[in-house]
Amino acid sequence: MASSCSSLSFTAISSYPQxxxxxxxxxxxxxxxxxxxxxxxxxxxxxxxxxxxxxSRKLPRPNGAHFLVLGCGRxxxxxxxxxxxxxxxxxxxQCELITxxxxxxxxxxGDLLRAEIAAGSENGKQAxxxxxxxxxxxxxxxxxxVKERLNGxxxxxxxxxxxGYPRSSSQSIALKEFxxxxxxFILLEVPEEILVERxxxxxxxxxTGKIYHLKYSPPETEEIAxxxxxxxxxxxxxxxxxxxxxxxxxxxxxxxxx
Ligand SMILES: Nc1ncnc2c1ncn2[C@@H]1O[C@H](COP(=O)(O)OP(=O)(O)O)[C@@H](O)[C@H]1O
Numbered sequence: 688m689a690s691s692c693s694s695l696s697f698t699a700i701s702s703y704p705q706x707x708x709x710x711x712x713x714x715x716x717x718x719x720x721x722x723x724x725x726x727x728x729x730x731x732x733x734x735x736x737x738x739x740x741x742x743s744r745k746l747p748r749p750n751g752a753h754f755l756v757l758g759c760g761r762x763x764x765x766x767x768x769x770x771x772x773x774x775x776x777x778x779x780x781q782c783e784l785i786t787x788x789x790x791x792x793x794x795x796x797g798d799l800l801r802a803e804i805a806a807g808s809e810n811g812k813q814a815x816x817x818x819x820x821x822x823x824x825x826x827x828x829x830x831x832x833v834k835e836r837l838n839g840x841x842x843x844x845x846x847x848x849x850x851g852y853p854r855s856s857s858q859s860i861a862l863k864e865f866x867x868x869x870x871x872f873i874l875l876e877v878p879e880e881i882l883v884e885r886x887x888x889x890x891x892x893x894x895t896g897k898i899y900h901l902k903y904s905p906p907e908t909e910e911i912a913x914x915x916x917x918x919x920x921x922x923x924x925x926x927x928x929x930x931x932x933x934x935x936x937x938x939x940x941x942x943x944x945x
Contacts (some may be wrong), residue, residue: 762886765846766791767855767868775885781875782850792842799832800824823854829862837867842898889916 697942765898766789772778786793800818802809814824823829836842848868853859862868877885888901893916897908906912 755832765844766870767846767849767885768871768873769849769869770873770875771851773877773882775882775889776875776877778850781873782848786848789846789848791846791848792839794833794836794842794847794849794852796829796833796849796854799836803828803832826855826857826861830858833862834865834867837862889918890917 768785768791770778770782770785772781782795785791800811800814804815804818805811810828814828817824829852833849837847837849853862884902885900887893888903890899890901890906890913891897892899892906893914898904898918899915900909906915
């Protein structure tokens with residue numbers, strides 16, 4: 688079973704141009720041989736991203752998008768990672784890159800729940816009622832489901848990237864009680880205004896499945912532009928909930944003009 692981290696260190700990767708100060712020197716992560724967050728890392732970092740340490744356990748106040756990486760000081764074999772981030776924070780992209788690069792099993796709580804629904808199981812039926820209302824599915828269902836998946840032979844052998852779990856302290860405690868502890872915790876921090884802009888401008892090409900952004904990654908041709916659609920879950924309500932994360936009651940059924 689997973690051994691626990693003896694020490695924790697915080698590191699952050701800014702996705703905005705930012706020079707490491709003298710008090711935040713470049714560092715080597717505990718897993719440089721295994722998990723390299725260096726500028727030369729082909730896909731994980733963009734050319735303008737830098738890696739620096741924070742010397743505090745407090746999150747730096749974000750003035751831009753951040754990855755916050757919390758790691759433990761030992762080499763992990765196989766690697767176990769938890770990742771968390773708001774909708775449109777780029778979690779899907781990062782999960783794809785990380786699992787591909789490190790050969791981990793991607794375990795997304797939302798996907799597990801959707802699979803239960805598709806299988807027509809009793810858990811799936813119950814979960815659907817909560818998911819349809821945009822509420823968290825009760826722990827009795829989610830914790831067991833995630834635990835079983837983490838215990839699967841492939842996860843045990845290759846390591847895992849757990850996505851969308853935990854979403855509450857009780858879920859976190861439950862997993863810890865079962866002996867599952869991550870070697871790294873990655874938090875994708877993106878300012879709310881950027882999240883809203885991403886949700887509002889994101890478009891899906893229904894023919895190729897490719898995702899575009901009207902401003903940042905526009906379609907190559909007029910033909911593609913004409914068939915682009917909004918992703919089904921990129922709703923005004925979602926954008927509004929991001930914009931008013933601290934007072935979601937402001938988001939009624941009306942549209943948000945951004
Ligand atoms: N850890 C979890 N605990 C409880 N419910 C969850 C959890 N993860 C996902 N869900 C349920 O599944 C739904 C879809 O989750 P997900 O695919 O991660 O998409 P989203 O990012 O829009 O929440 C959530 O709205 C919630 O109802």
